Amino acid sequence: MRYVSTRGGAAAQDFTGVLMAGLASDGGLYLPEAWPQLAPADWQALAGKPYAEAAFRVLRPFTAGALDDAVLARLTAEAYAQFDHETVCPLVQIAPSRWLLELFHGPTLAFKDVAMQLLGRLFDHVLTARGERMTIVGATSGDTGSAAIEACRGRDAIDIFILHPHERTSEVQRRQMTCVTDDNVHNIAVRGTFDDCQALVKAMFNDAPFRERMRLSAVNSINWARVMAQVVYYATAAVALGGPARPVRFSVPTGNFGDVFAGYAAARMGLPVAGLTVATNRNDILARVFASGSYRKGEVARTMSPSMDIQVSSNFERLLFDACGRDGAKVAALMQGLDADGGFELGGLLRQAAPLFTAAAVDEALTLETIAATHRSTGRLIDPHTAVGVAAAERVAEDALPMVVLSTAHPAKFPDAVERATGLRPPLPERLSDLYERPERYEVLDADLAQIQAHVAQRARIVRE
Ligand SMILES: *Cc1c(COP(=O)(O)O)cnc(C)c1O
Numbered sequence: 001m002r003y004v005s006t007r008g009g010a011a012a013q014d015f016t017g018v019l020m021a022g023l024a025s026d027g028g029l030y031l032p033e034a035w036p037q038l039a040p041a042d043w044q045a046l047a048g049k050p051y052a053e054a055a056f057r058v059l060r061p062f063t064a065g066a067l068d069d070a071v072l073a074r075l076t077a078e079a080y081a082q083f084d085h086e087t088v089c090p091l092v093q094i095a096p097s098r099w100l101l102e103l104f105h106g107p108t109l110a111f112k113d114v115a116m117q118l119l120g121r122l123f124d125h126v127l128t129a130r131g132e133r134m135t136i137v138g139a140t141s142g143d144t145g146s147a148a149i150e151a152c153r154g155r156d157a158i159d160i161f162i163l164h165p166h167e168r169t170s171e172v173q174r175r176q177m178t179c180v181t182d183d184n185v186h187n188i189a190v191r192g193t194f195d196d197c198q199a200l201v202k203a204m205f206n207d208a209p210f211r212e213r214m215r216l217s218a219v220n221s222i223n224w225a226r227v228m229a230q231v232v233y234y235a236t237a238a239v240a241l242g243g244p245a246r247p248v249r250f251s252v253p254t255g256n257f258g259d260v261f262a263g264y265a266a267a268r269m270g271l272p273v274a275g276l277t278v279a280t281n282r283n284d285i286l287a288r289v290f291a292s293g294s295y296r297k298g299e300v301a302r303t304m305s306p307s308m309d310i311q312v313s314s315n316f317e318r319l320l321f322d323a324c325g326r327d328g329a330k331v332a333a334l335m336q337g338l339d340a341d342g343g344f345e346l347g348g349l350l351r352q353a354a355p356l357f358t359a360a361a362v363d364e365a366l367t368l369e370t371i372a373a374t375h376r377s378t379g380r381l382i383d384p385h386t387a388v389g390v391a392a393a394e395r396v397a398e399d400a401l402p403m404v405v406l407s408t409a410h411p412a413k414f415p416d417a418v419e420r421a422t423g424l425r426p427p428l429p430e431r432l433s434d435l436y437e438r439p440e441r442y443e444v445l446d447a448d449l450a451q452i453q454a455h456v457a458q459r460a461r462i463v464r465e
Contacts, residue, residue, distance in 0.1 A: 001064045003030040003224065006321040007335070008328015015066035015225075016126055022223045027335070028328065029317050030224045035268040036061035043244040043271060046235055051088035052080040055118075055232045058269075062228050067125075075125060079117040082107055082150075084431055089114065089233040091240055092407075094378045097400060098393065100386065100407040101237045108176055109410035109429070110307070111259065112147035115229035120151030120158070122225055123217075127157035134215040135460040136160040137204055139197035142173035143307055143413075148219045153182040159460045161186045163197040163452070166444055172413070172428075172435065179438040186459055192447035203449050210453055215462050221258045222314050230262035231269070238271055241402040247274035249403045251393035253385045254278055255308035257286060257315040259406065260357075264319065267356060274401050277358050279392030281305045284361035286313055290350055291359065296343030304367055304384040304417040307409070312338070323353035360392035367391065371421035381411040381418050381426045 002012045007028030013021065018030040038058070046054045055076040056069075063072050080088050085105040092100045106113025127134060136158060138148055145162040152160040162177060166189035178187045190197050205211055205218075219226075238248045250273065252260035260278050267273040280287045281303045289295040297311045317331060323346075324330040337344040350357065362370075370387040374380060382390065386407040393405050411418045411426035419425045428435060445451055 001036065001062055001066070002033045004033050004326075004328075005030060006317050006328060007332040009332065015063045019122055019223070019225050020126060020217075022218060022220065026328075026332070028331070029222050029315070029321075031318055031321060032062065035265070037270050039270070040244045043235065043239055046239045051083075051232070051236060052076045054236050055080065055229070058232045058235050059228060071125060075118060075121045079121055082113075082117050084429065089236060091237055091404070092380070094374065094380065094390075094405075097402055099237075099241070099402060099404045100380075100382070100390075101233060101404050102407045103233060104383075104407065104410040104413075106147075107150040107431070108143070108146040109413045109432070110143060110147065111230075111406070111408040112144060113150065114233065115226040116147045116151035116219065118229045119219060119223065119225050120148075120155055123152075124155040124157050132215070133157045133159070133460075133462050134217045135456065135462060136217050136219055137163075137201055137214075137456065138218060138220075139163045139194065139201040140169075140177075141165070141194040141306070142169045146173065146176035149177050149180050149185050149187075151219065153180050153185050155184065159184045159186065159462075161188060161456050161460075163188045163190050163200060165189075165194045165197055166191050168193065174442075175435050175438065175440060176432075178440040178442045179435060181439065181441050184461075185441075186456075187442035188452065188455065189442050189444045190447050190452075191444065196447040200447060200449060200452055204453060204456070207453070210457075213462070214456060214460050221256045227258055227262050227265065227315065227318075230259055231266045234263050234266040234273070235271055237404050238266075238273070241404070244270075244272050247272040247401060249273070249275040249277070249393075249396065249401055251277040251279050251389045251396070251403060251405045253305065253308060253389040253392075253406060253408050254280065254286065255283070255310035255313065257313040257319070259408070261315045261318050264354070264356065268322075273356060275358060275396065276356050277360060277389075277392050277396050279389045280359070280361045281308050281367070281388050282361065282363055283309050283311055285311050286316065287359040287361035289316075289346065289359075290357055293346040293348060293350060294343065295338070295346060297338070303364060304414065305388055307385060308388070319350075319354060323349055358396055360395045362388045362391040368417070368421040371418060375422045375424070381422060381424060382407065383409040383411045383414045384417045385409050385414075 005028035009026030103111035
């Protein structure tokens with residue numbers, strides 16, 4: 001399998017090249033040169049298989065020529081053994097024709113674990129085979145940091161440094177990072193804001209000699225391997241509900257367009273998907289572009305679903321590439337318009353080229369009301385991100401087809417919103433129940449680039465000449 005850049009100006013690469021590069025050299029994102037196809041019998045064969053084996057079967061075409069089957073089978077088995085539920089991503093029915101797909105049974109209680117647990121192992125495998133190491137650096141306001149740390153902890157070839165704003169994350173968020181005491185995990189509490197942390201990380205990447213010397217890398221959501229890993233649960237859910245004979249709809253709470261793009265990829269691979277609902281909170285750039293064809297940045301508003309408080313959705317570029325007939329020059333011109341003018345116009349292009357998608361923006365009041373209503377009708381507590389997905393699903397034309405809402409976080413991860421809606425405070429699940437008693441390890445440093453670079457250089461175990 002070869003991969004091409006959405007901007008048409010970078011050489012094609014195999015899976016390993018794309019995994020290690022993240023972003024293409026022309027600033028574009030990688031996509032398979034052609035969508036691999038699974039036949040109805042191949043989808044059918046996933047029925048009743050353990051999740052890791054389904055993952056192996058769905059992902060194999062993407063890694064073909066770059067990873068041995070035995071390696072992919074081992075890495076998927078190890079990644080999905082880290083989940084608390086035997087089926088990894090279970091389906092729960094909440095109404096006639098409506099299901100939740102619970103993606104939060106991993107180590108940090110949010111759906112990013114599903115892809116990150118595999119990504120960390122893929123990195124480690126490739127680096128070890130090459131006799132190399134790398135240093136991952138990232139900034140977090142709370143949630144992505146812990147998923148990255150859990151994915152990299154204990155990996156021989158990787159050191160990870162995560163910057164968070166000192167005393168500005170919740171205690172649960174901090175402890176999910178700082179109670180990981182593996183030698184290769186380095187938490188830095190920066191005396192400053194999340195913006196300071198992001199600026200420091202950016203400055204480290206912009207310092208070319210430092211970047212090369214430390215072999216800096218990121219685990220951000222534009223990496224193809226993350227999108228690829230998310231295709232799997234669309235397939236397991238559809239097959240469990242009667243696919244491929246019966247098409248299924250999905251409603252996906254989204255910010256960066258990564259998760260819902262994986263659903264589109266599944267459809268392009270031949271999985272019968274009847275519709276994909278793009279569910280956003282008040283930060284509605286995606287809902288607006290599907291409604292009006294106008295893609296325009298707004299101000300980021302803070303909401304109860306902070307993991308979707310995003311105004312530029314990086315993975316949307318991947319859909320644009322297909323919608324523009326895979327014309328990289330056209331995509332490059334549109335993205336230039338985004339930088340120069342803050343947006344671009346697509347007219348009716350998406351409706352024509354991507355008719356699977358519908359979109360809905362859900363405000364804060366409806367999010368709370370949906371958490372409360374779901375609790376009244378099912379006895380279940382859902383988190384605010386999931387509630388956005390449930391509310392958006394309500395707006396899609398009713399038919400007899402199954403509608404699956406992706407449930408992206410455990411309610412205990414966002415207890416304040418859940419308590420406000422229902423009066424009930426969801427307890428942490430058993431794997432984290434002693435979180436408040438665990439020892440913490442982190443360093444508090446000033447928001448000073450030289451000091452933080454020295455800290456990283458002293459601790460990173462890159463191969464030195
Ligand atoms: C990251 C995240 C999302 C949004 O996912 P995208 O891939 O950015 O669309 C939704 N819900 C939760 C809980 C998240 O952590």
